[in-house]
Amino acid sequence: xxxxxxxxxxxxxxxxxxxxxxxxxxxxTTIVLAEQAADAxxxxxxxxxxxxxxxxxxxxxxxxxxDVVTFDHExxxxxxxxxxxxxxxxxxxxxxxxxxxxxxxxxRQRCGAAGLPSPRHLVVAMGTTSDEVRIALTQFCAEVGTxxxxxxxxxxxxxxxxxxxxxxxxxxxxxxxxxxxxxVLCEEVVAMSAELAVIVVRRHDxxxxxxxxxxxTQVEGMCREVLVxxxxxxxxxxxxxxxxxxxxxxxxxxxxxxxxxxxxxxALVLCEVAARPHNSGHWxxxxxxxxQFENHLRAVxxxxxxxxxxxxxxxxxxxxVGPSDGSDPLDHLEAALAVPGAHVHLYGKAPxxxxxxxxxxxxxxxxxxxxxxxxxxATALGTEVPSELRR
Amino acid sequence: xxxxxxxxxxxxxxxxxxxxxxxxxxxxTTIVLAEQAADAxxxxxxxxxxxxxxxxxxxxxxxxxxDVVTFDHExxxxxxxxxxxxxxxxxxxxxxxxxxxxxxxxxRQRCGAAGLPSPRHLVVAMGTTSDEVRIALTQFCAEVGTxxxxxxxxxxxxxxxxxxxxxxxxxxxxxxxxxxxxxVLCEEVVAMSAELAVIVVRRHDxxxxxxxxxxxTQVEGMCREVLVxxxxxxxxxxxxxxxxxxxxxxxxxxxxxxxxxxxxxxALVLCEVAARPHNSGHWxxxxxxxxQFENHLRAVxxxxxxxxxxxxxxxxxxxxVGPSDGSDPLDHLEAALAVPGAHVHLYGKAPxxxxxxxxxxxxxxxxxxxxxxxxxxATALGTEVPSELRR
Numbered sequence: 001x002x003x004x005x006x007x008x009x010x011x012x013x014x015x016x017x018x019x020x021x022x023x024x025x026x027x028x029t030t031i032v033l034a035e036q037a038a039d040a041x042x043x044x045x046x047x048x049x050x051x052x053x054x055x056x057x058x059x060x061x062x063x064x065x066x067d068v069v070t071f072d073h074e075x076x077x078x079x080x081x082x083x084x085x086x087x088x089x090x091x092x093x094x095x096x097x098x099x100x101x102x103x104x105x106x107x108r109q110r111c112g113a114a115g116l117p118s119p120r121h122l123v124v125a126m127g128t129t130s131d132e133v134r135i136a137l138t139q140f141c142a143e144v145g146t147x148x149x150x151x152x153x154x155x156x157x158x159x160x161x162x163x164x165x166x167x168x169x170x171x172x173x174x175x176x177x178x179x180x181x182x183x184v185l186c187e188e189v190v191a192m193s194a195e196l197a198v199i200v201v202r203r204h205d206x207x208x209x210x211x212x213x214x215x216x217t218q219v220e221g222m223c224r225e226v227l228v229x230x231x232x233x234x235x236x237x238x239x240x241x242x243x244x245x246x247x248x249x250x251x252x253x254x255x256x257x258x259x260x261x262x263x264x265x266x267a268l269v270l271c272e273v274a275a276r277p278h279n280s281g282h283w284x285x286x287x288x289x290x291x292q293f294e295n296h297l298r299a300v301x302x303x304x305x306x307x308x309x310x311x312x313x314x315x316x317x318x319x320x321v322g323p324s325d326g327s328d329p330l331d332h333l334e335a336a337l338a339v340p341g342a343h344v345h346l347y348g349k350a351p352x353x354x355x356x357x358x359x360x361x362x363x364x365x366x367x368x369x370x371x372x373x374x375x376x377x378a379t380a381l382g383t384e385v386p387s388e389l390r391r
Numbered sequence: 392x393x394x395x396x397x398x399x400x401x402x403x404x405x406x407x408x409x410x411x412x413x414x415x416x417x418x419x420t421t422i423v424l425a426e427q428a429a430d431a432x433x434x435x436x437x438x439x440x441x442x443x444x445x446x447x448x449x450x451x452x453x454x455x456x457x458d459v460v461t462f463d464h465e466x467x468x469x470x471x472x473x474x475x476x477x478x479x480x481x482x483x484x485x486x487x488x489x490x491x492x493x494x495x496x497x498x499r500q501r502c503g504a505a506g507l508p509s510p511r512h513l514v515v516a517m518g519t520t521s522d523e524v525r526i527a528l529t530q531f532c533a534e535v536g537t538x539x540x541x542x543x544x545x546x547x548x549x550x551x552x553x554x555x556x557x558x559x560x561x562x563x564x565x566x567x568x569x570x571x572x573x574x575v576l577c578e579e580v581v582a583m584s585a586e587l588a589v590i591v592v593r594r595h596d597x598x599x600x601x602x603x604x605x606x607x608t609q610v611e612g613m614c615r616e617v618l619v620x621x622x623x624x625x626x627x628x629x630x631x632x633x634x635x636x637x638x639x640x641x642x643x644x645x646x647x648x649x650x651x652x653x654x655x656x657x658a659l660v661l662c663e664v665a666a667r668p669h670n671s672g673h674w675x676x677x678x679x680x681x682x683q684f685e686n687h688l689r690a691v692x693x694x695x696x697x698x699x700x701x702x703x704x705x706x707x708x709x710x711x712v713g714p715s716d717g718s719d720p721l722d723h724l725e726a727a728l729a730v731p732g733a734h735v736h737l738y739g740k741a742p743x744x745x746x747x748x749x750x751x752x753x754x755x756x757x758x759x760x761x762x763x764x765x766x767x768x769a770t771a772l773g774t775e776v777p778s779e780l781r782r
Contacts, residue, residue, distance in 0.1 A: 003722055026736075027749070046435070285416075334394060
């Protein structure tokens with residue numbers, strides 16, 4: 001077989017942009033299916049097709065020009081992907097993986113069936129009647145308490161679409177509304193002490209490796225800081241790796257799978273997954289021998305996987321978030337680059353308060369020092385430190 | 392002043408490609424003036440203008456769209472650059488620097504006047520008569536011996552255009568031919584024990600820093616291997632840095648200046664310079680905190696310089712050279728990526744035997760181990776090991 005050289009990417013966001021940045025040194029060509037000509041990835045992709053990730057003809061036009069198609073996000077039409085697979089196009093990850101990555105309900109069902117540790121949950125199928133919702137919720141709350149997470153099966157990222165509710169009646173009203181258009185997942189609120197993320201990369205033949213578990217700090221559902229290795233003891237880290245690899249194998253992943261885990265007491269509980277490069281792995285661009293972006297490309301192209309080992313003993317990644325005055329982080333590049341050792345990544349997105357605009361990474365010896373420098377750089381770019389993280 | 396965001400690059404070769412790769416994470420936009428749509432940098436640049444680096448209108452069209460214009464190579468029309476400077480366009484490096492980088496004669500004259508150590512040399516001005524050439528050469532050879540390097544002032548790279556001659560009559564004939572169209576530089580052959588290169592990066596305000604001196608191995612004038620730090624003792628390294636910084640200051644460089652030095656006994660002698668990122672600095676992409684490409688962009692945009700410190704104790708860079716069977720290194724990517732820790736850079740150029748097609752870098756602890764891995768990866772990509780380097 002001719003080696004694969006051309007990678008199609010559905011979606012033109014920052015993940016596509018960083019995939020294209022990683023593809024260029026390898027001599028691989030990227031073609032991005034973007035919704036807008038100004039999307040983050042369009043300035044660096046080898047070629048840009050304008051179209052919708054939901055439209056079969058647009059996806060087929062992309063697939064027809066590429067050796068393999070992969071994804072910047074999960075907001076794709078699964079039926080269209082299945083059609084393309086049936087037509088013989090190479091898609092990685094496959095529709096089987098995407099189904100679980102797109103639907104929180106499918107993920108819980110598959111992982112639950114495999115005996116993997118998940119929060120206790122209740123699935124309310126789309127179209128369930130009011131009475132049925134109330135009965136099911138009352139029963140569920142008798143078991144787990146009245147603190148609930150309610151989220152529709154599909155859509156939502158960076159915490160959007162996820163609701164924490166403390167009252168059965170309120171929960172029932174929300175579930176009724178949401179279940180009009182989608183299946184709904186209700187989950188117990190687990191008493192977690194930390195959130196970990198593990199980036200797995202897996203090939204078609206089952207070969208897989210993973211990056212070290214990292215501690216992520218989320219504020220209002222958006223990742224704000226990632227520390228590598230973070231305060232994770234060796235035993236917990238080993239169990240987190242094993243669990244993440246098991247999930248990747250179960251979901252038949254090809255490419256990167258980000259597995260988010262809650263630490264609950266001494267145990268690990270599955271939170272969510274993303275079948276694509278993930279914010280919790282951005283540190284790997286400078287902090288690992290082979291980044292999650294290069295490894296995703298290697299995996300989807302059937303190339304050997306690269307070494308995920310960290311190259312420094314302490315690494316901090318902090319997201320650059322659009323400041324409330326609406327100013328553009330790019331206007332503050334001079335101040336940011338004055339921070340010693342800071343690696344700045346800006347995504348070329350139009351500034352908007354609260355929008356993820358980029359990230360910065362600092363590698364070094366001392367965890368506190370790299371974190372302080374990364375925050376200094378991110379704040380120089382306009383990022384406001386959330387009160388939860390002020391130290 | 393509005394911060395500079397758009398960098399024009401004259402020339403679409405691999406240096407422009409790697410500049411564009413470094414610009415994207417910073418959120419800077421690149422526009423490349425390329426001669427061919429298939430040039431190495433066109434797939435990754437933000438925008439591509441097709442045109443000639445020798446044509447004023449094409450250069451002006453580029454400059455008019457950019458905050459600052461910089462260069463992939465020196466084959467530019469200096470008069471055109473001076474015209475653009477007079478019109479108020481920002482050009483970095485300036486025509487003053489470019490003149491010395493373009494003309495080996497100007498370089499020798501400026502460095503000689505400043506008392507910097509250079510090989511003994513004879514300048515034969517364009518249009519000198521046969522008799523005058525013979526007299527001057529005879530005098531010069533009486534001083535330095537009959538082993539001579541003869542090269543026209545302009546043009547030539549990777550050793551092209553450089554002739555080593557052992558006979559006065561032959562030298563005279565060659566000088567006569569070359570001096571019909573250009574000034575000609577005749578130099579003594581120095582008894583060098585090694586070649587070093589120092590990458591300096593300098594801002595408009597004179598702030599400058601440099602990467603550690605590296606040992607380069609050239610075969611038939613083309614760089615084949617770079618070892619960092621290589622066998623350079625601390626005193627020699629300090630003197631090499633000081634000399635390189637002095638040259639950069641003398642030439643009023645803005646951006647990267649690569650300074651190639653001969654080690655002759657215990658002394659350092661200036662060989663050549665290039666006022667742009669250079670093959671001897673490619674290791675810095677993975678091997679230094681801030682690469683030569685990012686630092687060149689920082690310097691030409693007036694941004695703070697990044698840290699040039701190496702991040703590993705031993706780094707090897709080996710060039711990927713098109714094999715004699717004409718095959719494409721890209722077809723061998725699978726074998727190359729199986730080499731542990733290898734960073735592969737392919738430039739997207741059409742394969743041709745002997746053509747520089749890419750490079751690979753390996754970072755680690757042990758100089759012999761990283762060199763062996765880098766060569767294993769380069770040979771997996773089809774590179775033939777020159778007999779001079781077989782160990």
